[in-house]
Amino acid sequence: MNKPLRRASIFCLALIVALMGWATWIQGAKAGEYKEDPHNPRVAIGKYAAPLGNILVGGEPVTGSAATSSTLKYKRTYKDGPLYAPVTGFTSQIFGHNQLESLYGDLLDGSDSRLQSPADALTRTRAKGGDVATTIDPAVQKAGYRALDGKKGAAVAMDPDTGRILGMVSTPSYDPGTFAGSDGSDQKAWKKMSADPDHPEVNRALRQPLPPGSTFKLVVAAAALENGLYSSVDEPTHSPDPYTLPHTRTKLTNENRAAPCKNADIRTALQYSCNTVFAKMAVDLGKDKVKAQAEKFGFNDDKVDTPVRAGKxxxxxxxxxxxxxxxxxxxxxxxxTPLQMAMVSSALANGGELKKPQMVDKLTDGGGNTVQDFGPAAYRGGKAVSAHTAGQLKSAMQTVVDKGTGSGAKIGGLTVGGKTGTAQHGVDNSGTPYAWFVSYAEDGKGHRVAVAVMVEDGHAARNEVSGNGLAAPTARAMMKAALA
Incomplete structure (x- = not known):
């Protein structure tokens, strides 16, 4: 072989080796990346080639799949879509997915490696999609949704003993089934939802932190008892009425000018929601002690997962x-967030022990066999306050419902405690305030539930906005459904 021909042969051989190396790298090292690339049409074709697994509420599916005439053979369907959208989230052939539909997308479409049998792995066959069983109680969810109907707001109900989320409502809501496919009507439905000024796509229960108003007084009271500023909720405080904010001439007053707030004890101050008492109490404690107590309840934690991550x-x-x-x-x-305030109430109802909020009970494969189980877990060590402090504040919250501003939450046959809140909104409080109510209920047989409700109803008359009037009825409905 002459020299030029030998050089050409070596060059061609080098090209072949380089091509084989490149192909091996693509099929090996980069295969997973390309397989998961959302821009790869094969990903969507594979995901929707067969019916998806389901999200379960009360053991029954609230999702399904329907055959289509497109290359994406099946699309997601939803039963009572607006009711359960804050729980399920959505999955769309065009617009992607979120919440449980996203977090457990691999399990639902069968691509989760835990679902594969040896034969599936050998033949590279996608397994049948698995199911996600939630902790949601359908009666509690429906009660909250009906009670909030026509209002902009959110509510969360928790089992204090386990942290299981029994209800998660956000209104106005949306129907994820209207844009689950890929035709023109799906695009119109998405566009309509996205243009809605009330933002129904926002999960207000988890993702919209707002000023908590007077419901935060529970946290300040807890800090005062835990740090020994006062020994009980019935010990008089040192509180002038009105209270001049430190280093200013601004006088803080109480909404009810006739309320007995001067030097009131914590029970009375919660009963009448005395601003002067808790403003001075926070100053007496100092911001660091109040902050430390708030963080034991979950404030300032940007990784509260339900497993859907909550806003901080x-x-x-x-x-x-x-x-x-x-x-x-x-x-x-x-x-x-409403979830955060439900965590506060849950810890107090549970003797000071705070459980991690959890919305998923277990994951199963296509045959119903458990893939992963989620049991109760303590939140950050579990102890938010002592049993003594929790008992004191539970008693004071009962007074709020029995004799104070939370009468709208009373339920015959149940022990109910609560705290109202009306949070200022807008520059110089020019907007319609937010109405809050946090509560717990017990049935005397060891069953308990904690609820937090927030209503941001811009259509209500300003003088009609109160935690008792707007938010407490929703809490009452959810607590009654949970302990019926």
């Missing part, structure tokens, strides 16, 4: 004493 609830750090006073009544820069 915030108790601020950089405040002067006047700002600390306002933070003590749930204003200034305080922010809380």
């Amino acid at each position: 609830s915030v108790y601020p750090s950089d405040m002067d004493e006047a700002q600390t006073a306002l933070s003590g009544i749930g204003q200034f820069d305080d922010q809380a």
Whole structure:
């Protein structure tokens, strides 16, 4: 072989080796990446080639699959879509997926390796999709949804003993089935939802922190008892009425000017929702002690997973004493989700023990066999407050319902405790306030439930906005359904 021909042969051989190396790298090292690339049409074709597994509520599927005439052979369907959208999320052939549909997408479409049999792995066959069993109680969910109908708001109900989320409602809601496919009507439905000024796609129960108003007074009261500022909820405080914010001339007053707030004990201050008492209490404690207590309940944690991640609830750090006073009544820069306030009430109802909020009970394969089980777990060590503090505040919350601002939550035959809240909104409180209610109920047989409700009803008259009037009826309905 002459020299030019030998060089050409070596060059061609090098090209073949390079091509084989490139193909091996693509099929080996990069195969997984390309397989999961959402821009790869084979991903969508594979996902929708067979019916998806389902999301279960009360043991029954609230999702399904329907055959189509397109290359994506099946699309997702939803039973009572608006009712359960805050739980399921959506999966769409065009617009992707979120919440449980996203977190457990591999299990639902059968591509989760835990579902594959040896034969499936050998033949590279996708297994039958598995199911996601939630902790949601359909009676509690329906009760909350009906009670909030026509309002913009959210509600969360928890089992204090286990952390299981029994209800998660967000209104207005949306029907994820209207844009689950890939034709023109699906695109129109998505566009309509996206343009809605009330943002029905937002899960307000998890993802919209707002000022908690007077419901935050429970956190301040807990800090006062835990740090020995007061020994019981019946010990008089040192609280002027009105209260001048430190280093200012601004006088803080109470909504009810006739309320006995001067030097009131914590029970009375919660009963009448005395701003002056808790503003001064926060200053007396100092922002660091209030913050430490708030964080034991879950504030400032940006990784609260249900398993859907919740928005961070915030108790601020950089405040002067006047700002600390306002933070003590749930204003200034305080922010809380309904889930967060349900966690506060749940810890108090459970003797101070806080369980991690959990919305999924177990995962199963296509044959109903358990793939993963989720049992109760303590949140950050579990101890938010002592049993003594929890008992004291439970008693005071009962007084709020029996004799105070939370009468709308009374349920015959049940012990109910609660705290109302009306949070300022807008510059100089120019907007319609947010109405809050946090509560718990017990039936005397060891069954308990904790609920938090928030209503941001911009259509209500300002003088009609109250936690008792707008939010407590929803809490009452959910607690009654849980303990019926």
